[in-house]
Amino acid sequence: MEPQDLRRMANQIRQRDVRAVYEAGAGHIGGELSVTDLLTALYFDTMNVDPANPFAPNRDRLVLSKGHTALALYITLSKKGFIAEEEIETFLKHNSRLNGHPNRVKVPGVETNTGPLGHGLPVGVGMAKAAKLDGASWRTFVITGDGEMQEGSNWEAIMAAAQFKLDNLTLIVDHNRLQQGARLADTNNLAPIAPKVEAFGWAVEEIDGHDMEQITRALSADTVTAGKPKCIVAHTNKGQGVSFMSDDVAWHHKVPNEEQYKQAMAELQEAIQ
Template sequence: MTRALKTDNSQTLIRDKALWMRQHAMRMVYDKQLGHLGGDFSAIDVLATLYFGVLRYDPARPEWTERDRFVMSKGHATGALYTALAAAGYFPQDWLDTYMQHHSMLNGHPNRQYLPGVETNTGPLGHGFPVALGIAISGQIAGADYRTYVLTGDGEQQEGSNWEAAMTAGSRKVRNLTLIIDRNRLQQGARTEDTNGLDPLDDKYRAFGWHVVEIDGHEYGQLLDTLGAPVGDRQKPLCVIANTVKGKGVSFMEDQAKWHHGVPNAEQFAQAMKELV
């Protein structure tokens, strides 16, 4: 399978997939009264762009050696990841109905022993980025042309393990690695800057030897152009700061810290589904 190519219809396809993902993530969390919708919805446009406009993969061969690798470091955002994998054909879409049930393969955090398409188990924050770095270094050493992408939350950037990975990636010039930061500026209970300030996040990554691009994380053209750009002669790892809105797409959820792990009641669910059209 070849790497996805951008066409005039790419943004329409990605927009349709992202809407489908939001609808199904909302239903999954409502039905089970468990989940992290706010972070799901801030990240869904990034994942839809990756899986339907950027990544090289074959769902029939999840371990295909030439696949691009994607690591969901913010592992609590399974509503976004599972709907992306289902839409991409890694497993039947009706598996989404089993979300967080006893003995389900769709746990609250992704497990690569259970689900095809999951590169590594994540959940404890700050672990996915270092693992993705190791995957990228392995490809660099082997001379492989696969690309490695990792998505972290911005609150997750407060974990020291991320900065060890950032320093190592910059020092080694791991040019096949792309870090995407879901910069919705909210974490559990508060704003990131009121908890443990991150800004100037762009300058910090530049100081560690990264190429940094800041974009609108809900604008498909910017996402495609930035994430889909060929590695080419790039000599640095790429940090993409994707400015997003927590709860994007549902009016009463947007930019509200309580929706980090809030779950909708019947009235809220009905309103959300009316808006997600």
């Protein structure tokens, strides 16, 4: 897909996300909107995945470590064809397989259960190491939040990935500067993130996480440094695409009322045109 087509797809995913949160009365809308462009680029430009064969041995793997933004992943998977788009209507409903955190057993295309923060990158390191042991060419991608990077398990995984020279592993940090209840700067400020990860022996690139050209270029296998895992620090905005949600910590898991819903949908629709 061309960058303009990816942008259009991302806006469609955002619209469906806002509608699903509004209808369900719950969700993590701010972080979902910040990660949408990254998910769109991964599934519609970068990754080798086949909805008709979700367990293909040579598929690329994505671990959404910030599992509370599962809705954005579900919608992306539905647009890709892993699940029916109509199933998004069941989000968080009784007996729905579309829970608040992704479940590998229930949802095709989900690679591992996530939710407890700091678990996804260690799993991704294991996946990438397994590929190396098998001599396989598939790649592993992990998306974490910036607040999540406060977890010590991530830094143990970062050390291991460098030790094992996992150049088939890409960590993407959704750096929206906000976490649940507070700004990153007011809790345990890791910024700047890039030099810290680089000090552990990783190749690191900083990008605008809402610029499709920058995202797709950074994710390309052509940008991999032999013998080094890659970290992409994606500078994003929580609530991206909706003026009153953007960069507002209250929208970590706030639900729009009817008036806010209509305004959000109107703004996102205008952005598509």
